[in-house]
Amino acid sequence: MMSNKTEEVTAQDQEEKFKKDLALIEAALYVAGRPLDTKTLGYIVGSRSKKRVQQLARALIEKYRQLETPLEVLELEDERFVLQLKTEFSAKVRKLAVRPLLSDGPLRTLAYIAYRQPIIQKQVIDARGAHAYGHIRQLVEMGLIERKSDGRNKILRVTEFFSDYFGLSRDIKIMKRQLKRTFNELMKKPLSSDEEYNFNES
């Protein structure tokens, strides 16, 4: 009788604990705004078990999938998880994002650098035109690429922040493969025309 009750309580406790941890994972991903690895998430829920953390994060993915919501939780290839807005909503609300977002030109230069990295700055200018100087400066400022001098050349490559931001692997080889796939998809379906709203927040 006694043991039965204990078991019952334990099962209930476990369910409670699972729900609590699920909420913590959700909170962590919301606040971070970048992909988090299982170690970091484990730290938040106070668990060293990678398996448990994965189980929780995957339950969260499933929860978001079932809700009708513009948000999604994704599992990246390197076992990291991220909460973000579904792409189809981007165009309509991007103006509200706090950080100034990059326009088309710098995004193209960024894509080119990511795909060709490590690449000499001069080559980027040759391929993208002189206005790419400005793009490069902007991208460096935003911490998306880094520029290192090698003799007279300047070598460009993307940063870890870039990989995290786009949910790509930090391993250059894997990242390039992922990028290739992304580009193929992007070129297949043209982006929906950006419906931009020019309104003042004031």
Added chain:
Amino acid sequence: MMSNKTEEVTAQDQEEKFKKDLALIEAALYVAGRPLDTKTLGYIVGSRSKKRVQQLARALIEKYRQLETPLEVLELEDERFVLQLKTEFSAKVRKLAVRPLLSDGPLRTLAYIAYRQPIIQKQVIDARGAHAYGHIRQLVEMGLIERKSDGRNKILRVTEFFSDYFGLSRDIKIMKRQLKRTFNELMKKPLSSDEEYNFNES
């Protein structure tokens, strides 16, 4: 028979539209991370009816209330709506925030404008140096300050988003008093070193 069918379709259409708009409101509040007024939300869903926007936002509040989630949608006293992390979670995940809103230079220019506002752009440049032009542009882009022309001068002041971010009053007079008071207190006792400074100089 015919009209019946039409009615049915219309009702279904309306429900679809409601769901779509609800998702847009959710997307907007998520991306902004700050309170938005009904006018801004109205732009996003393409409606000028304040009543409809309120109806949508309140439906979202209800939706979040029913979900087991660490996030909540609130209606503020001034008819604005915000999506945020519930307070009880913030202490546990705050350490995951790693990036400052602004780097040092622009933050100083922002602080100066807030303290001296409304202020002529030229005076800001005089006090902060020519590089402040870039800061001002960035701050305008981020929606932290607004710039209005007054004859030949450009007048700068902080926006409501600024007040909301730092938890200050939206009333300029009160805000300045708040800043002055907190500032004087800060100057009296030096900060203990264990407080959080995650300022990357990048």
Added chain:
Amino acid sequence: MTEINVNKPFYFRPPWNILFDLQLLEKLNPWDINLSFLLLSFLDEMEKRNEIDFRASGMALGSSSTVYLMKSEMLLELEKAPLAPKLQSDFIPPPLVLPLRYELTTTTIQNLLEALDNALKTEKLFALKASTSTDIIPPAGVIPTISAYLIEMEEQMERLMKKIITLADEGKLVTFSNLVHGLRKLEQIRSFIVLLFLAQKNRVTLWQEENSDEVFVTINGAQ
């Protein structure tokens, strides 16, 4: 169609018919018309046939001036003869779409106030500097706009200068067309103005060759 009406004067036949058919003329790209060849061969043919026709000559001259007018109008619009086909074979990927994510930032009111402390300290420094030169400060409102413009011009000059040096380092002949290759019209005009500033500052020399629209650029002080 190919049958030639013998009664018609010879200059109604190709290639001279271009000069006598205004509608046809307007359809052509003026840069594709070799005027000197047309006019010289027209004169030769008249001489050969011993059919001196001043009316036809007048029309030919009129058409020639129309072609010149078309060319100069196009130049004014910065329209150029068709550019050489791009050598570009490199894969240029589409722009990456940035995922939108909310992110909690670390800046607190404490940070803001420290920044304010710093800003107020530098304000005093600037005020000290300013007080020594108050009487030479021009009227308010004039200086910031001009200095901002000049700062930007300085930046643009440096950018263009870098590009010129890069081209020269590669052993390429630096021409205006090379410098603005791939740029939009407005950017081309801007670059030209910046180039004039560089020349005015004696950092480069601009020169042209006869019978060429090209502007050549030489770096001053370069070996």
